[in-house]
Amino acid sequence: GAVVSQHPSRVICKSGTSVKIECRSLDFQATTMFWYRQFPKKSLMLMATSNEGSKATYEQGVEKDKFLINHASLTLSTLTVTSAHPEDSSFYICSASRLNTEAFFGQGTRLTVV
Amino acid sequence: SQQGEEDPQALSIQEGENATMNCSYKTSINNLQWYRQNSGRGLVHLILIRSNEREKHSGRLRVTLDTSKKSSSLLITASRAADTASYFCATVRGNNRLAFGKGNQVVVIP
Numbered sequence: 001g002a003v004v005s006q007h008p009s010r011v012i013c014k015s016g017t018s019v020k021i022e023c024r025s026l027d028f029q030a031t032t033m034f035w036y037r038q039f040p041k042k043s044l045m046l047m048a049t050s051n052e053g054s055k056a057t058y059e060q061g062v063e064k065d066k067f068l069i070n071h072a073s074l075t076l077s078t079l080t081v082t083s084a085h086p087e088d089s090s091f092y093i094c095s096a097s098r099l100n101t102e103a104f105f106g107q108g109t110r111l112t113v114v
Numbered sequence: 115s116q117q118g119e120e121d122p123q124a125l126s127i128q129e130g131e132n133a134t135m136n137c138s139y140k141t142s143i144n145n146l147q148w149y150r151q152n153s154g155r156g157l158v159h160l161i162l163i164r165s166n167e168r169e170k171h172s173g174r175l176r177v178t179l180d181t182s183k184k185s186s187s188l189l190i191t192a193s194r195a196a197d198t199a200s201y202f203c204a205t206v207r208g209n210n211r212l213a214f215g216k217g218n219q220v221v222v223i224p
Contacts (some may be wrong), residue, residue, distance in 0.1 A: 110154065
């Protein structure tokens with residue numbers, strides 16, 4: 001099956017700094033990728049749709065300036081958590097899929113802001 | 115609100131037993147998908163069932179779909195300790211976005 005690689009798997013950063021998370025589609029070109037956030041023992045919450053070559057589409061309630069998404073190529077999308085605060089600590093997961101088929105997920109990134 | 119909201123459930127079963135979990139959704143679908151998540155990891159696709167299918171098998175997994183009731187079930191037969199995980203159903207919204215349910219945490223006791 002297709003592979004989506006997400007990096008880093010864990011990151012600890014100081015409050016006020018920015019953190020970049022990468023999501024790579026390794027064996028297919030993904031014009032669209034998705035970013036999710038997951039709180040402990042909860043389901044995945046879709047944050048935004050990353051569109052190659054254009055602006056990301058954010059879900060209602062997600063701050064665009066806080067969570068910057070760049071999808072500069074067909075295989076790479078990045079999520080940057082800007083000016084991170086402890087409440088941004090969470091598990092972030094990306095995915096990519098072809099239309100109407102299963103999604104392939106990255107390994108997830110555990111962000112801890114101290 | 116998200117579609118694909120299965121009944122919140124935590125299952126604790128003995129190895130060898132079957133585990134059944136349910137999922138309900140609210141709108142029409144093209145397909146419904148089940149995913150598995152080990153603690154602190156990404157999701158792994160298990161099975162996709164299309165709206166014109168009623169049942170699908172994959173190894174020890176059996177998925178049913180009832181579009182009239184807008185519900186689906188996932189059955190894991192002859193469970194193993196390695197099946198311990200959270201299981202989510204998901205439906206596809208516009209632009210290929212997935213909407214996940216609340217998840218079912220399954221613990222298989224050796």
